[in-house]
Amino acid sequence: MNELLKQNISKNATFSETELEEFCKHFKLKYFKKKEYLLKQGDVCRFEGFVLNGCFRIFTFDQKGNDNTLYFAAEDWWLMDNDSFMHQSPSHLNIQALEDSEVLMINRTDKLMLYEKLPVVEKLFRVMSQKALVAWQRRLIRNHCETAKERYQNFVSTYPDISSKITDKQMASYLGITHEFLSKIKKR
Numbered sequence: 001m002n003e004l005l006k007q008n009i010s011k012n013a014t015f016s017e018t019e020l021e022e023f024c025k026h027f028k029l030k031y032f033k034k035k036e037y038l039l040k041q042g043d044v045c046r047f048e049g050f051v052l053n054g055c056f057r058i059f060t061f062d063q064k065g066n067d068n069t070l071y072f073a074a075e076d077w078w079l080m081d082n083d084s085f086m087h088q089s090p091s092h093l094n095i096q097a098l099e100d101s102e103v104l105m106i107n108r109t110d111k112l113m114l115y116e117k118l119p120v121v122e123k124l125f126r127v128m129s130q131k132a133l134v135a136w137q138r139r140l141i142r143n144h145c146e147t148a149k150e151r152y153q154n155f156v157s158t159y160p161d162i163s164s165k166i167t168d169k170q171m172a173s174y175l176g177i178t179h180e181f182l183s184k185i186k187k188r
Contacts, residue, residue: 005050005104008076012131013124023114023121027104032097038079039095045084047105051077054101055165059173060092069174072098072162078128079103098165148177149185 005027006020015023032038032054039045041061051073058079059069070093073079084091085108114121142151152175156163163171172182 002052002104004052004076008050009124012127013120015118015120015124019118019120022118026110026114027106030103030105032101032103034097034099036097037094038097038103039081039084039091039093041092041094042090043084044088045081045091045093046088046108048078048080048085048108048111049103049105051075051079052102052104054103055098055162056095056101057098057166057170058093058095060094067094067173068176069170072159072166072170072174074159074162074165078132098170143176148175148181149188151175152182152185 002024005024009015009020009023027050029052030049038047038049038056053075055075056073056079057069058071058073058081059067061067073095079095081091081093081095083089084093088108111121111125115125142154146154152171155171155175166174168182168186169179172179175182177185
């Protein structure tokens with residue numbers, strides 16, 4: 001199985017070689033073309049994905065039809081709709097490829113089976129969930145405490161690879177500002 005996935009896993013939990021092979025064999029490689037959706041709002045999320053290469057935008061549409069970007073997922077990132085996946089309910093999110101991409105995907109049935117079969121898998125996803133929660137908390141604090149310019153500078157310095165792959169409109173959507181205001185920030 002892919003070395004990038006194994007490296008990512010080893011940052012979060014210690015697997016024996018046998019456990020690692022058992023875990024990895026449940027992932028299927030999927031290819032997505034630019035603008036193709038992995039998940040559309042209203043569908044049920046039945047997968048968790050690990051991005052081998054490419055970039056994705058995770059966003060939702062509000063009642064006025066405006067899109068609001070929650071986050072981006074690039075190489076070595078995980079992606080899914082946790083709420084929809086856990087509750088098997090319609091998703092509020094869209095996951096769209098921003099470029100041709102490759103993702104290793106595991107379905108819900110296999111993931112739940114692995115929780116039972118390999119206790120280290122439950123530890124892995126608990127640790128990853130805790131790290132994701134910390135990242136969301138930090139983002140909320142930034143959104144409430146930093147100016148738009150500070151949020152922009154933080155994003156560009158923290159995620160230079162992602163910022164080079166997205167449009168200004170997508171960046172503005174993520175920052176919670178208008179495209180025009182982002183243009184003014186970039187000119188200064």
